[in-house]
Each structure stands twice: as C-alpha cells, then as structure tokens.
Amino acid sequence: MAVTFPKGFFWGGATAANQLEGAWDVDGRGPSVDDHFLGGSVDTPREITISIDPDRFYPNHDGIDFYHRYEEDIALFAEMGFNMFRMSIAWSRIFPTGEETEPNEAGLAFYDRVFDCCRAHGIEPLVTLSHYEMPYALVEKYNGWESRELIVLFERYARCVLDRYHEKVTYWLTFNEINLGTSAAGALFETSMIRGFEGPGSEVVVTPQQCYQALHHQFVASGRVVRYAHENYPELKMGNMDCFILTYAATCDPADVWANELEMNRMNWYCSDVQVRGAYPFYARRYWRENGIELDVRDGDLDDIADGKVDFYTFSYYMSNTVTTHEGAETTGGNMVSGGKNPYLESTDWGWQVDPTGLRVALNQIYARYQIPMMVVENGMGALDEVVEEDGEKRVHDQYRIDYLEKHVAAMGEAVADGVDLIGYTWWGPIDLVSAGTGEMRKRYGFIYVDKHDDGTGDYSRIRKDSFYAYQKIIRSNGL
Ligand code: BGP
Numbered sequence: 001m002a003v004t005f006p007k008g009f010f011w012g013g014a015t016a017a018n019q020l021e022g023a024w025d026v027d028g029r030g031p032s033v034d035d036h037f038l039g040g041s042v043d044t045p046r047e048i049t050i051s052i053d054p055d056r057f058y059p060n061h062d063g064i065d066f067y068h069r070y071e072e073d074i075a076l077f078a079e080m081g082f083n084m085f086r087m088s089i090a091w092s093r094i095f096p097t098g099e100e101t102e103p104n105e106a107g108l109a110f111y112d113r114v115f116d117c118c119r120a121h122g123i124e125p126l127v128t129l130s131h132y133e134m135p136y137a138l139v140e141k142y143n144g145w146e147s148r149e150l151i152v153l154f155e156r157y158a159r160c161v162l163d164r165y166h167e168k169v170t171y172w173l174t175f176n177e178i179n180l181g182t183s184a185a186g187a188l189f190e191t192s193m194i195r196g197f198e199g200p201g202s203e204v205v206v207t208p209q210q211c212y213q214a215l216h217h218q219f220v221a222s223g224r225v226v227r228y229a230h231e232n233y234p235e236l237k238m239g240n241m242d243c244f245i246l247t248y249a250a251t252c253d254p255a256d257v258w259a260n261e262l263e264m265n266r267m268n269w270y271c272s273d274v275q276v277r278g279a280y281p282f283y284a285r286r287y288w289r290e291n292g293i294e295l296d297v298r299d300g301d302l303d304d305i306a307d308g309k310v311d312f313y314t315f316s317y318y319m320s321n322t323v324t325t326h327e328g329a330e331t332t333g334g335n336m337v338s339g340g341k342n343p344y345l346e347s348t349d350w351g352w353q354v355d356p357t358g359l360r361v362a363l364n365q366i367y368a369r370y371q372i373p374m375m376v377v378e379n380g381m382g383a384l385d386e387v388v389e390e391d392g393e394k395r396v397h398d399q400y401r402i403d404y405l406e407k408h409v410a411a412m413g414e415a416v417a418d419g420v421d422l423i424g425y426t427w428w429g430p431i432d433l434v435s436a437g438t439g440e441m442r443k444r445y446g447f448i449y450v451d452k453h454d455d456g457t458g459d460y461s462r463i464r465k466d467s468f469y470a471y472q473k474i475i476r477s478n479g480l
Contacts, residue, residue, distance in 0.1 A: 003413025005479040010124065010423060012084030013077060013430025013447075014378050016131035016176065018060050020433040021090060023067035027106035030096025031136040033144075033192045034060040037201070039439035039454055042350050045200040046439045057456045059434045059441065064450045065460050066431075070114050072462065073431055076448055078121035080468060081475035085123050086377055086426040087114070088131035088176065091157050097137035098153050103160050111161075115168040125169045126377065126426065128241065129158050129225070131176040132189045132436060144192030145181075145214035148298075151221045158225040166233040173314060173377070174222040177243035179271040181215045184208075186243075189436065191218070208291040219274050220301050223308025230307075237311045240275040241377060244268050244315040244366070246358045250324035250340050260323040269369070276313060276370045278306040313370055316378030316428065317408075320345070320358035350382050350443060356407035363415035363422060373423045379408050380428035382435065382443035387463065396449050396465035405471060413479055427471070431462070447471050 018034040025031070031052070039059045040046035052058065066073055077085055091098065093107030118125050134144060142149050162172070180186025184206045187193055191214040193206050226238045247263050249256040265283050273281035279302070288295065321332065321339025330341040332351050345353040359379070366374060381404040385396045405427070416422050429445025432452070441452050447468040452458035 003410065003417060003479060005413065005416055006423065007478075009478060010084035010126075010375065010425065011475040011479075012082040012086065012123070012126075012424070012426040014086035014126075014426040014428050015066075015088070015431070015433060016128065016133075016436070017088045017090035017093075018063070018131070018133045018434075019436060020063045020066040020431070022061065022063035022065040024061040026067065027093075027110065028096060028104040029090065029107060030092040030098075032060075032090055032092040032133045033136055033139055033194070034133050036136060037439060040200075041438055041440060045202040046437075047200050048194055048197055048204075050196070050198050059439045059454070062452075062456075064431065064433050064452055067110070069460065069462075071117055073448070074114070074117045074121055074123065076462065076464070076468075077430060078123060080430070080447065080472045082121075082123050082430075084126055084171075084424055084426055085118055086126040086128065088128035088133075089161055090133060091130065092133070092135040094160060095153075095157050096135060098135035098157070099137070101156075108161075108164055111165065112168070115165060119168065124171065126171040126173070126375075126424075127161075127165070127169050128173045128176050129161070130154070130174065134192050139192050139195050143195035145217050146191070146193050146210055148217055148296075151217055151224070154221045155224050155228070158221075159228055162225075162229055162233065162236070166229075166236060170235065171237050171239065171312075172229065173239045173241045174225055174275075175218055176241050177316060178215070178218060178222075178240065178275070179242045179267060181211055181218065182266050182270060184211060187211045187214065191215070209293050212288065212291075212293045213295060215271065216295050216297065216301070219271075219308070220304045222275060223278075223304035223306070226308040226310060227304070239312045239314045239375070240272055240310045242268065242272050242313075242315045244317050244362050245339065246317075246320040246355070246362045246365075247323045247339060248320060248342065250322040250329060250342075251326065253325070255325045256323060259325050263323045272313065272366075272370070274305060275308065275310050276372065278309040280305075310372075312373040312375060312423070313366060314375045314377040315362070315366070317359050317362055317376055318379065318428075319352040320355040321353065348381055349384060350438075352382070354381070354404060356411040359408055360411040360415045360418070363412065363420045364418055367415075367420040371421075373421045375422070375424035375426070376412065377424070377426045378428040379425070380404075380445040382445055384442055385444045385449060385465065387449065394449075394463045396463060398465045398467045401447075401465070401467045402470040405467060405474070409474055409479055430471075
C-alpha cells in the first residue's frame, strides 16, 4: 500500500539556540546555563564550571555560528524543501539575567530577522520557548526550576516574545523534553538545578522531591503561558514536547510487564498527561507517596494547569529500550536515559538502539491516548562522518543516515495509514551542531556538514551530504 502523508504536511528540521547560535556574549546576551558546560564524550560526562575559564573550550560559546550565518543556513533548508524549521529562543538574549523588566532589543531584533528570513522562504517557524537553558544568573540565585520564583520570570519572558512574534510564529512549544525532569540525570538538563555544582554533570545529585517540585513549577508556568496565548492570540497553536523513550517488557514475565507499565507512566505519560489533559494523572499520588514526594501546590496552581491544555502533542523519538526485573540484564546507552538492551535491535556508535517500528508503536500509543494532532519534532542519528574530495568537491557519503531516515519516514507513513493524526516531522539537527549530551561536534546529525571540530578548529564552511539530496527527494514526493 502506498503511504500517503496528508497534504500540507510539515517537513523540516529541529535545532536549539544554545547548540547552534554561538555568539554567546554578543549584542547584550547574558551567559546561559550551557555556556558553563565543557565538552565530554560518550563515556565522559560534560563538566560544569561555575566560572568561565578563558583557557578552556566551551563548545556552546560559538556553536556553529548560526547567529551570523542564518541566512545561508535557512537558504539551504529551503533548498531541501523545508516548510517548517524548529528552533528555540535563548532566554538570555532577551532577558540577560532573567530578572530585567525591559527586554534586550538587540536580542529581539535577531529573532525578527530569523523569522522574516524563514517566512521569505515559505518556512513556518516552530519555536521552543525553553530548550535546556535559562540565564545562568537564575541558576546562581534560584537553583533553576527548584524555585517558584521562576514561574513569573518565565511568564514575563514568554509573554514578551509572544507579544512580539505572534504574527510571525504560529506554532509554539513551552519546554523541550519536559519529562526528562522526572529523573535526576535528566533534571540536570531540563530543570537546571545545578547551583554550586562543579565537575562532571552526571554527579549532580538531586532528589525525587526536588525533581517533581521543579516539574510542578514548570507545569504551572506552561499552563499560564498557554492560557495567555489562547486568550490573547487565539490563532496560535501551543504544544508540549516530550522525550518519548518507548520501552518494552524484556520478557513476558508479568512482573516485567508491570515494571514496564510503571516505567512508561513515569517516563512517557506523567508529563504529557498533565499538559494534554490539564490535570495530574490517577497514578501520580501513589508514585509520589512511594518516592517520598510531597508537592507544595498553592492556590490557583491546579487552575493554571487545567487552563494550560495544549493544542497539539510533540515528541522526540530516537530509540527504544527494554525493562526487566531479572538480574544481570545488559544495558545500553543514551545521553540522559539508559535502558535495557534489546537483542533484536542494532545501536548507533553512541549506543542508541535504532527502532523504526517503535516509532509506529509510539505514534499509535500516543494517539490512542490523546487524539490530538501530533508532530515528531526530533528524530535522527548521531554518527561519525568522513569528508572525502571527489572531482574537486567535498562530499560526505552518509548512507547510514539515509537508511535511518527512510526507515523512520516509512514507519510514520504506516502510522498515518493506521489513522494517526500526524501533521509534521522535523529531523533533529538538519545541520551539524553541538551535541547536548556530550558537547561533541563529531556526533553529527546533519544533512549539512559543518567544518567545526571538538578542539575548536574549523572554518565553519557548510557541505551538502548525500542525505541532503535524499531528504530533498522525500520532501518533494511528500514522503512517497
Ligand atoms: C534531545 C535534545 C536535543 C538533542 C538531541 C540529540 O534529547 O532535545 O537538544 O541534542 O537529543 O542528543 P545529543 O545531542 O546528546 O546527541
């Protein structure tokens, strides 16, 4: 059966400000959390430094210099046929310390230029308000989302950018991969609770109480922002964003099946149940009790959450894992999430298990639960690429990435045929950028190669990889 994607389907790519913009201290921008992270690798966690050490290399400081090269990059996206570009706004470009009452006009003007450039190419921006970052000053003063103070500060920032860009941007997401906040390792990225911490990131210790309280603050903040958008700009579409890590019971032992049910609730459903349905789910109370969590919920919080129901559901999908209660099970990689190995799946060089069928399963499960429009806003493969010279041209033959792309597009096509209301797909890292988990450039996702390396060298030139043309073909045929 020929797979048919809906007419007007959004095809594009996804990025985050801190991973590509660079220009970390330009035009009044304040330091952001990620500016304090050094580079790491698959087995060496990124180190955090409280002060910026001028003698060390911080990969996010220069990113891939999108700040100065966005016109060239957006033109390349348009050449591939994109009609959507997912990006985020760096909060500290707009409010450098997070506590100013007036925004930084130079920062606002930058995003005006970017959105105008997208529009000129017929590309719809999809904007994440918070993608793993906040002004670093808010870490020092409040320990990130641990503090309730963050709610009003985030609201101020979000209202400001909604007021400014509502005619240029229709699709918005509040928090990137909010559900990573349900575990200590993920909370490091997602909630920025790293005050006073120095050293390799994975050693940051936060308790379940801190994680779930921080998430509560984010739910309230997200709810208030969604309500503000709906009341003031009814044409806007507001979405959530979860990191969907599909898990399977490793065996048919009912104990494994139940353990997997619990893991799916924590990892994949807890946050989206709140943001899609506007209330904490039925299983939350037992989970809180058994994990020593007592939420501080103030008057009005639950109304904010109830009013903050999103219009569409979005998620990232990279891998699946397994869950077992049996001893001695092998585990596999993931930057913030690791899980059980699946003998039927292969893994990337960074240990992420590749499972296109799992994407079809996830789409069906999510749609069965919520029945609202959905987008896959991240999917991709980090790999080592080699540049070769042929006929005086530089090329990258990345057939592995094309295979990954085609299989995941096929799985989405099947899900569409299953009846899922899927409206868009944005590949993670359409252009090589700094890895969030490891800080590496060598972990490349792009259809466009960027000459930038982990020792800081490179001239930032861009090269179309073979996958550039493969994606172009997919888009031209609307997925056929
Ligand atoms: C997601 C993040 C992205 C991105 C991606 C790939 O979890 O939302 O920011 O980086 O994963 O991960 P990594 O960069 O660690 O390979």
